[in-house]
Amino acid sequence: MTVPVVEVEGLRKAYGETRAVDGVSFTVAEGEIFGMVGPNAAGKTTTVECLEGLRVPDDGRVRVLGLDPQREGDALRERMGAQLQQSALPARLRVGEAMRLFASLYEHPLPPGPLLKELGLADRVHATWASLSGGQRQRLSIALALVGDPALVFFDELTSGLDPQARRTTWDLVTDVRDRGKSIVLTTHYMEEAARLCDRVMIIDHGRVVAVDTPADLVASLGAEHRVVFSGAEVSDDVLSALRAVSTVALVERKGDRVIVHGASDRSILAVLTVLDDHGAPIRDLRTEQPSLEDVFLALTGRELRD
Ligand SMILES: Nc1ncnc2c1ncn2[C@@H]1O[C@H](COP(=O)(O)OP(=O)(O)OP(=O)(O)O)[C@@H](O)[C@H]1O
Ligand SMILES: [Mg+2]
Known part of the structure; x- marks a missing residue:
C-alpha cells in the first residue's frame, strides 16, 4: 500500500478560548479528492492551514507528503499548491506577472502559457487583478496553485461566491487536476459540491470529525429509505x-x-x-x-x- 499523502492524528488548535480544531484525525490517499465539509467556523480552514504549514498546531501529528509542515516547510511548499480562502493579490499586478512570480518560487514550474489557456485566461494575460471578474480571479487562483506542478493541491472554498454555471465549470477543472495525477484536499460548505467531486468526505463540526466516508456510504449509513x-x-x-x-x-x-x-x-x-x-x-x-x-x-x- 502506498503511503498516504496526508496523515493527521489528534490535531488540536485553539485561538484563545476558541477550540477551532479539537482532536481531528484522518488520512488522504494518493490520487484522492478528499473533501472537508462543515458549517461556518467548523475548523476547516484552520485544519487546512495546519497542513499547509501556515499555522502551528497546539498538539497532534501532521505529515503531508511524508513531511512535517513545520520543520520541513520549504521542501513541502516545493511539492504542494494552495488556493487560500482569503486570497487577494496587489490590485495592479497583471495575470501574466502573477504567474511568473509564483512560478519563480518553484524549482520545476510548469510553463504559465498553456496553464492560463487551459483555465480560459489566455486573453487576460495583461489584465490587472483589480479588473478580473470573481470567476476569473478564482480561475487565476487555481492556475497559481498549479503552476509549481504540485503533487498535492489544497482548495479552500474554491467555489464560494460563484454563480451556478461558474461553479460547475470549476468542478470540471478540479476533476481535470486530479486526472493529471494530483491529490486534492478541498473544503466546502456546499454538500452538492462534496457529493459530486469527492471520493471521500469528512464531515466536521465544532472542530471535531463527525464522519468520514464516501458520499454513497455516508448516505447509505442513514438506512436505505x-x-x-x-x-x-x-x-x-x-x-x-x-x-x-x-x-x-x-x-x-x-x-x-x-x-x-x-x-x-x-x-x-x-x-x-x-x-x-x-x-x-x-x-x-x-x-x-x-x-x-x-x-x-x-x-x-x-x-x-x-x-
Ligand atoms: N486567526 C484567528 N484568530 C482567532 N480566532 C480564529 C482565527 N481563525 C479562525 N478563528 C476561529 O476559529 C474557528 C474556526 O475557524 P475556521 O476559519 O477554521 O472555520 P471554517 O470551517 O474554515 O469556517 P468557514 O466555513 O466560515 O470558512 C472559528 O470560531 C473562528 O472564529
Ligand atoms: Mg474556512
Missing part, C-alpha cells in the same frame, strides 16, 4: 390502504395534495406503480427522492448546514 412522491388529489383511501399492504412500503402519508410513500428499498417504486395501475388511479408528477448528504449532515449534527 427511499421516498416515492406523487400527486394524490384523485387517489382514494383504498389505494392508500393497498399501498400500505406492500411489504417494501414502510409508511404512506397524505400531505396536502401529495402522497408520500416511504419505502425500505428502491423497489418500492415498482410496487407503487403496480398498485396505482391496478386501481386505475392516475399517475401524476411521480418522482422518487433519496436521502442526500445534506440529510446525513442533519442526522449527524441535528442542524441544517448553513450557507
Whole structure:
C-alpha cells in the first residue's frame, strides 16, 4: 500500500478560548479528492492551514507528503499548491506577472502559457487583478496553485461566491487536476459540491470529525429509505390502504395534495406503480427522492448546514 499523502492524528488548535480544531484525525490517499465539509467556523480552514504549514498546531501529528509542515516547510511548499480562502493579490499586478512570480518560487514550474489557456485566461494575460471578474480571479487562483506542478493541491472554498454555471465549470477543472495525477484536499460548505467531486468526505463540526466516508456510504449509513412522491388529489383511501399492504412500503402519508410513500428499498417504486395501475388511479408528477448528504449532515449534527 502506498503511503498516504496526508496523515493527521489528534490535531488540536485553539485561538484563545476558541477550540477551532479539537482532536481531528484522518488520512488522504494518493490520487484522492478528499473533501472537508462543515458549517461556518467548523475548523476547516484552520485544519487546512495546519497542513499547509501556515499555522502551528497546539498538539497532534501532521505529515503531508511524508513531511512535517513545520520543520520541513520549504521542501513541502516545493511539492504542494494552495488556493487560500482569503486570497487577494496587489490590485495592479497583471495575470501574466502573477504567474511568473509564483512560478519563480518553484524549482520545476510548469510553463504559465498553456496553464492560463487551459483555465480560459489566455486573453487576460495583461489584465490587472483589480479588473478580473470573481470567476476569473478564482480561475487565476487555481492556475497559481498549479503552476509549481504540485503533487498535492489544497482548495479552500474554491467555489464560494460563484454563480451556478461558474461553479460547475470549476468542478470540471478540479476533476481535470486530479486526472493529471494530483491529490486534492478541498473544503466546502456546499454538500452538492462534496457529493459530486469527492471520493471521500469528512464531515466536521465544532472542530471535531463527525464522519468520514464516501458520499454513497455516508448516505447509505442513514438506512436505505427511499421516498416515492406523487400527486394524490384523485387517489382514494383504498389505494392508500393497498399501498400500505406492500411489504417494501414502510409508511404512506397524505400531505396536502401529495402522497408520500416511504419505502425500505428502491423497489418500492415498482410496487407503487403496480398498485396505482391496478386501481386505475392516475399517475401524476411521480418522482422518487433519496436521502442526500445534506440529510446525513442533519442526522449527524441535528442542524441544517448553513450557507
Ligand atoms: N486567526 C484567528 N484568530 C482567532 N480566532 C480564529 C482565527 N481563525 C479562525 N478563528 C476561529 O476559529 C474557528 C474556526 O475557524 P475556521 O476559519 O477554521 O472555520 P471554517 O470551517 O474554515 O469556517 P468557514 O466555513 O466560515 O470558512 C472559528 O470560531 C473562528 O472564529
Ligand atoms: Mg474556512
